[in-house]
Amino acid sequence: MELLSAIRAGDLARAESLIRSASGVNDRDAEGFTPLMIAAGLGQPQMVELLLAAGADALLLEPRMGAAALHKAAQSGDAAVIVLLLENGAFVDLQSPILGHTALMDAVLHKQEGGVRTLLAYGARPGVRNHWGQTALDLAESDGLEAIARVIRDKVHADENLVRQCGLVIAAKAGDYEGVKRLISAGIDVDQRMPIIGTPDDDYTPVGIAAREGHTAIVDLLRQSGADIEQPVGLMKGTLYHEAAYFGHANVIEMLASTRSETPTPRVDAQGPYNGLTAIHDAVWHGHLNAVRSLIAAGARLDLESHAGLKPSQLALLYGYDDIASFLAESE
Structure with missing residues (x-):
C-alpha cells in the first residue's frame, strides 16, 4: 500500500x-x-x-x-x-x-x-x-x-487534593444539610464537580449526588440556590431522575416533578447514552415500585425502548417483577 x-x-x-x-x-x-x-x-x-x-x-x-x-x-x-x-x-x-x-x-x-x-x-x-x-x-x-x-x-496526590476541595459534594453526599447551607452561603460553586479519578463519585455535582443518596431536602436547597439540575451527572451521564430512580428515591422524584413550574427540570424521559435506559427503566430494573409510580405521575413515557429493545413493561417481565409489570399494564 x-x-x-x-x-x-x-x-x-x-x-x-x-x-x-x-x-x-x-x-x-x-x-x-x-x-x-x-x-x-x-x-x-x-x-x-x-x-x-x-x-x-x-x-x-x-x-x-x-x-x-x-x-x-x-x-x-x-x-x-x-x-x-x-x-x-x-x-x-x-x-x-x-x-x-x-x-x-x-x-x-x-x-x-x-x-x-x-x-x-x-x-x-x-x-x-x-x-x-x-x-x-x-x-x-x-x-x-x-x-x-x-x-x-x-x-495521585494532586487528585486527592482535588477531591478534598469538593467540600459541597462531600457534604451533600453525607446528608449534611447545615453544612451544605453553610458552604452555599460562603459562595462555594453549587455546580462544582468531583474529578474523574476512578471512584464511584467521579463527575458528580452536589445536587446529583444528593439525588443519588436520596437527600430530598438538600436537592431542593441546591435547586433553590441556583444549582443546574438539568445537566447530566456521573460517568453514566444520567439525569437527577435517573439517579433517584436507580436507587428507589421516590421522594426525590416527586420533589423534582412538583417544581417543574418554578424552575427548569431534567427531562423525565431522557435516555442514557450507554444503554438507552430512561429513569423509569432504571426504577423497574431494580424493582422500585414506588419510584415507578412517582415517575408515571410525573408523566414518564412507557413506550421508549432501551438499546436492547426493551420497554419498561418488558423489563419488569424479564426480571420477574410481577407487581411492577401489573402496575405498568394498568398504566399503559
Missing part, C-alpha cells in the same frame, strides 16, 4: 498527494495496522494531523492485541501525537483486550516520561489495572523507574 510506504518513509508530501487521490486512510496492512497507527507509533505529529484531517479513525483497534493508535503513540512517547489523538476522539483509558493495558501503562513500560506526563494531564487514571492486576504505578515501581513513579504519585 503506497500510503503506508510514504508514512514509514516520513514522506509527508507523498502521503498528502496519495490521500488527495482517495487513498484509503483507514485501510489496513497485512498485520492489521492502519496508517494512523503506524504514524502514531513512529511519532509523526504532522502525518497524524494530516490523517486525522482526512478522516482517519482514532478508535480503530489492530486485530492481534487490540491496541489503538493511542497505545502506539504512548509507546513512541510523542506528546504532540498523543494530544492530537485525544483531541480527536481517542479514549484516554482504553484498555487493550489481550493485556488490559492503557496508553498510560504503555508509556510507562516504554520508559516515556513525557508521554506519561501528557497522558496524566489529559485525564489518564493511574488506578486502572491491567489483566495482571497491575496499575501504571506498579509497573513503574517494578521496573525501577523512580522518576516516572514519582510523576504518577504526584498525580
Whole structure:
C-alpha cells in the first residue's frame, strides 16, 4: 500500500498527494495496522494531523492485541501525537483486550516520561489495572523507574487534593444539610464537580449526588440556590431522575416533578447514552415500585425502548417483577 510506504518513509508530501487521490486512510496492512497507527507509533505529529484531517479513525483497534493508535503513540512517547489523538476522539483509558493495558501503562513500560506526563494531564487514571492486576504505578515501581513513579504519585496526590476541595459534594453526599447551607452561603460553586479519578463519585455535582443518596431536602436547597439540575451527572451521564430512580428515591422524584413550574427540570424521559435506559427503566430494573409510580405521575413515557429493545413493561417481565409489570399494564 503506497500510503503506508510514504508514512514509514516520513514522506509527508507523498502521503498528502496519495490521500488527495482517495487513498484509503483507514485501510489496513497485512498485520492489521492502519496508517494512523503506524504514524502514531513512529511519532509523526504532522502525518497524524494530516490523517486525522482526512478522516482517519482514532478508535480503530489492530486485530492481534487490540491496541489503538493511542497505545502506539504512548509507546513512541510523542506528546504532540498523543494530544492530537485525544483531541480527536481517542479514549484516554482504553484498555487493550489481550493485556488490559492503557496508553498510560504503555508509556510507562516504554520508559516515556513525557508521554506519561501528557497522558496524566489529559485525564489518564493511574488506578486502572491491567489483566495482571497491575496499575501504571506498579509497573513503574517494578521496573525501577523512580522518576516516572514519582510523576504518577504526584498525580495521585494532586487528585486527592482535588477531591478534598469538593467540600459541597462531600457534604451533600453525607446528608449534611447545615453544612451544605453553610458552604452555599460562603459562595462555594453549587455546580462544582468531583474529578474523574476512578471512584464511584467521579463527575458528580452536589445536587446529583444528593439525588443519588436520596437527600430530598438538600436537592431542593441546591435547586433553590441556583444549582443546574438539568445537566447530566456521573460517568453514566444520567439525569437527577435517573439517579433517584436507580436507587428507589421516590421522594426525590416527586420533589423534582412538583417544581417543574418554578424552575427548569431534567427531562423525565431522557435516555442514557450507554444503554438507552430512561429513569423509569432504571426504577423497574431494580424493582422500585414506588419510584415507578412517582415517575408515571410525573408523566414518564412507557413506550421508549432501551438499546436492547426493551420497554419498561418488558423489563419488569424479564426480571420477574410481577407487581411492577401489573402496575405498568394498568398504566399503559
